[in-house]
Amino acid sequence: MALNEIMRPALAASHFRAACSNCDLRELCLPIDLTDDEMQRLEMLSHHKSNFPAGGYLYRSGDHFKSLYAIRSGSFKTRILHDDGREQVTGFLMAGEIIGLDAISTDTHTCEAVAMEASEVCELPFAKLEALSREIPSLQRHLYKIMSHEIVRDQGIMLLLGSMRAEERLAAFLLNLSQRNAVHGMPPTRFTLRMSRLEIGSYLGMKLETVSRTLSHFQEEGLIRVKARAIEILALSRLREVMEKP
Amino acid sequence: MALNEIMRPALAASHFRAACSNCDLRELCLPIDLTDDEMQRLEMLSHHKSNFPAGGYLYRSGDHFKSLYAIRSGSFKTRILHDDGREQVTGFLMAGEIIGLDAISTDTHTCEAVAMEASEVCELPFAKLEALSREIPSLQRHLYKIMSHEIVRDQGIMLLLGSMRAEERLAAFLLNLSQRNAVHGMPPTRFTLRMSRLEIGSYLGMKLETVSRTLSHFQEEGLIRVKARAIEILALSRLREVMEKP
DNA sequence: CGGCTATTTTGACATATATCAAGCCAATCC
DNA sequence: GGATTGGCTTGATATATGTCAAAATAGCCG
Numbered sequence: 157m158a159l160n161e162i163m164r165p166a167l168a169a170s171h172f173r174a175a176c177s178n179c180d181l182r183e184l185c186l187p188i189d190l191t192d193d194e195m196q197r198l199e200m201l202s203h204h205k206s207n208f209p210a211g212g213y214l215y216r217s218g219d220h221f222k223s224l225y226a227i228r229s230g231s232f233k234t235r236i237l238h239d240d241g242r243e244q245v246t247g248f249l250m251a252g253e254i255i256g257l258d259a260i261s262t263d264t265h266t267c268e269a270v271a272m273e274a275s276e277v278c279e280l281p282f283a284k285l286e287a288l289s290r291e292i293p294s295l296q297r298h299l300y301k302i303m304s305h306e307i308v309r310d311q312g313i314m315l316l317l318g319s320m321r322a323e324e325r326l327a328a329f330l331l332n333l334s335q336r337n338a339v340h341g342m343p344p345t346r347f348t349l350r351m352s353r354l355e356i357g358s359y360l361g362m363k364l365e366t367v368s369r370t371l372s373h374f375q376e377e378g379l380i381r382v383k384a385r386a387i388e389i390l391a392l393s394r395l396r397e398v399m400e401k402p
Numbered sequence: 403m404a405l406n407e408i409m410r411p412a413l414a415a416s417h418f419r420a421a422c423s424n425c426d427l428r429e430l431c432l433p434i435d436l437t438d439d440e441m442q443r444l445e446m447l448s449h450h451k452s453n454f455p456a457g458g459y460l461y462r463s464g465d466h467f468k469s470l471y472a473i474r475s476g477s478f479k480t481r482i483l484h485d486d487g488r489e490q491v492t493g494f495l496m497a498g499e500i501i502g503l504d505a506i507s508t509d510t511h512t513c514e515a516v517a518m519e520a521s522e523v524c525e526l527p528f529a530k531l532e533a534l535s536r537e538i539p540s541l542q543r544h545l546y547k548i549m550s551h552e553i554v555r556d557q558g559i560m561l562l563l564g565s566m567r568a569e570e571r572l573a574a575f576l577l578n579l580s581q582r583n584a585v586h587g588m589p590p591t592r593f594t595l596r597m598s599r600l601e602i603g604s605y606l607g608m609k610l611e612t613v614s615r616t617l618s619h620f621q622e623e624g625l626i627r628v629k630a631r632a633i634e635i636l637a638l639s640r641l642r643e644v645m646e647k648p
Numbered sequence: 649c650g651g652c653t654a655t656t657t658t659g660a661c662a663t664a665t666a667t668c669a670a671g672c673c674a675a676t677c678c
Numbered sequence: 679g680g681a682t683t684g685g686c687t688t689g690a691t692a693t694a695t696g697t698c699a700a701a702a703t704a705g706c707c708g
Contacts, residue, residue, distance in 0.1 A: 236561055239646070244561045258557065260550030267557065286543065290536050297532065303549040304506030310556035311504065311513065315482055315490045317563035318607030322665070353686065361564030363666055368687055384674080384686075400485070568695070599656065609696055614657055630656070630704060650708095657702070667692070677682075 188298045197288060198295065202226070204279040214255065214269035214277065221259035223279045227251050230275020231350045234258070235358070236267045245359040248272070248351060250336050254280075257306050272350045317361045320399075325360045326370045327399035330380065334389060345392075349385040374398075434544045443534060444541065448472070450525040460501065460515035460523065467505035469525045473497050476521020477596045480504075481604070482513045491605040494518070494597060496582050500526075503552050518596045563607045566645075571606045572616045573645035576626065580635060591638075595631040620644075 190198065205228065208214060214225060217237055227249055234247045234255065246267055249255045259265040260282070289296035316325050334343040349356070353364040360367070374380045379395050381388040389395060436444065451474065454460060460471060463483055473495055480493045480501065492513055495501045505511040506528070535542035562571050580589040595602070599610040606613070620626045625641050627634040635641060 236557060238561075242561075242565055244565050246557045246560055257550060258554050261547040261554055262550075266554050286539070286546070290539065290542060293532070293536065296536060296542070299546070300532070300549070301507040303546070303553065304503060304508075307549065307552050307556060308504055308507055308512050310553060310560065311482060311492045314492055314556065314559055314563060315484075315488075317560060318604070319488055319490050352684095358564070364685090365667085365687080366665060369665095372687070598654095610656080611658085611697080612695060614655095615695095618657070652706080652708105653704100654706095655702105655704070657700105659700085660698090662695105662697070664693100664695085666694085668690090670687100670689080672687070673685085675683085675685100678680095 189294055190292065194292050194295065197292070201284040201288060202278050202280050206277055206279065208271040208275045208277070210271055210273045212271045212275075214271065215259075215265045216268045217265055219265045221256070221263050221265055221282070223281045224254055224256040224285065225277040225279055227253050227255060228276040228278050231272045232269045232275060233272055233351060233355060233359075234267045234269045243358065245351075245355050248333075248355075248359065254302055257303055260303075322360075322362050322366050322370050323373070324399050324401060325362070326356075326367065326374070327379075327395050329356065329360060330387065330389065331392075331395060331399065333387075345390075346386070346388045349387060435540055436538065440538050440541065443538070447530040447534060448524050448526050452523055452525065454517040454521045454523070456517055456519045458517045458521075460517065461505075461511045462514045463511055465511045467502070467509050467511055467528070469527045470500055470502040470531065471523040471525055473499050473501060474522040474524050477518045478515045478521060479518055479597060479601060479605075480513045480515045489604065491597075491601050494579075494601075494605065500548055503549055506549075568606075568608050568612050568616050569619070570645050570647065571608065572602075572613065572620070573625075573641050575602065575606060576633065576635065577638075577641060577645065579633075591636075592632070592634045595633060 208230070214232060229251050231251070232249045232255055233245050234249065235243050235245045237243050249269075255269055255277075256265075258267055285295075285299065289299055316328060320328070333349070334345075334347060337344050337347045351359075353367045357364040357367045362370075371380070371382045374395070375382050377394075379389075379391045379398065381390060454476070460478060475497050477497070478495045478501055479491050480495065481489050481491045483489050495515075501515055501523075502511075504513055531541075531545065535545055562574060566574070579595070580591075580593060583590050583593045597605075599613045603610040603613045608616075617626070617628045620641070621628050623640075625635075625637045625644065627636060
């Protein structure tokens with residue numbers, strides 16, 4: 157497995173051009189291959205779109221599971237809350253990605269999803285999706301793939317949390333974000349972080365001070381430029397090396 | 403989310419009584435509700451069973467994905483291998499559990515599965531499973547649930563790796579193993595570890611010495627008795643407290 | 649049973665990261 | 679414009695865990 161695909165493989169993001177009611181679902185998280193007719197039937201079930209302000213909840217822990225959501229614009233974080241109060245950010249989701257996969261097994265959401273900025277989602281009622289997928293084999297296969305994809309991604313993060321050092325984690329994170337911000341397959345060298353140091357730390361299993369220090373360190377080394385939430389990647393290949401250093 | 407369900411929720415294990423060709427698939431990882439007729443059709447596609455000696459590979463990284471496997475007896479570990487040589491154990495799978503879910507998104511296995519003892523599996527050809535699930539809605543739903551379940555489990559491990567200390571991780575691990583060794587819903591107080599300290603360490607993101615030390619420490623505290631791979635849980639509730647200590 | 653190897657335990661020490669504590673900067677509000 | 683707020687950076691120190699090394703134990707094979 158390639159290290160630069162750890163956080164979320166390249167396919168997942170960015171090509172999805174949502175227009176809801178007429179959502180272009182052709183690139184729903186992963187490329188999907190449907191006939192025009194099938195496409196139309198898929199689009200019919202994704203009528204409902206909603207807007208969320210920064211900080212708004214898409215769903216909360218314990219909510220009844222009804223739908224998956226395709227993020228049309230903006231970004232979300234998902235987090236788990238413990239009985240004992242601990243919390244952990246389990247994912248950052250951006251435009252073009254599917255959110256809500258955790259809940260299928262329980263009919264109840266196990267984590268909560270919060271908008272990190274003003275965002276728009278397309279609702280995909282799961283029961284309908286399921287029914288339709290029974291009639292359209294390639295849609296069914298697609299759903300399986302999306303879920304399996306999520307499993308692979310999570311296992312990548314397990315790897316990262318279990319056996320990489322702070323520097324490597326952060327390098328992997330930055331490279332991944334850059335990929336997911338890609339516009340036409342082109343990862344930008346400049347982009348802005350949508351999340352705080354605290355949230356990054358929670359996601360990567362380190363304290364916010366360590367995140368900050370490590371970013372500063374990368375800057376001293378000439379790998380990146382960082383000013384608050386604006387990031388510029390100066391030495392992509394050297395950043396990759398940092399990530400892969402055993 | 404309850405901490406004692408972190409590693410693998412209780413439902414996943416133990417009730418599955420496999421008999422292959424006539425595999426009892428009624429408890430396939432999660433409880434499943436099918437008519438006799440549907441059950442028969444499901445069983446028809448799971449003819450093939452195979453045996454593996456300790457150390458045998460069920461599949462390797464890069465193998466073409468064809469089937470899921472229901473573990474009939476024994477146990478497996480799954481591990482990811484890096485380009486740079488690092489490896490991480492991503493799961494321990496026991497009798498009654500489904501293995502192979504990682505590979506659906508890529509048609510290629512992203513990790514490898516190795517038997518930790520002499521083991522027997524039931525092969526479930528995925529294409530057939532998929533086709534059949536198109537005709538049996540509750541089977542389809544079941545497959546989605548199994549996969550979602552795996553996602554939830556992985557996220558629990560992310561939580562564990564990202565925000566728990568060595569003691570807490572190991573306590574969670576022991577409690578989880580005990581649950582999954584449950585015979586009729588009854589978790590045993592005595593059981594034997596099927597994996598080495600090194601493997602446990604890899605899975606939990608700590609070094610084998612730390613695993614050993616922490617076990618010894620639990621023993622000094624009177625929480626468990628440990629002799630090589632034989633474990634006895636002496637103070638279940640106090641062990642739970644260790645796990646939940648923030 | 650005895651010897652052999654791999655695994656496990658234990659110890660002393662090193663180090664990455666957490667913790668605690670200021671200070672800084674940028675946005676927001678009167 | 680000055681004050682207030684929340685996030686970010688930086689420093690000094692503490693601590694959990696990693697590292698290296700040796701001894702003890704368990705499992706295995708002849």
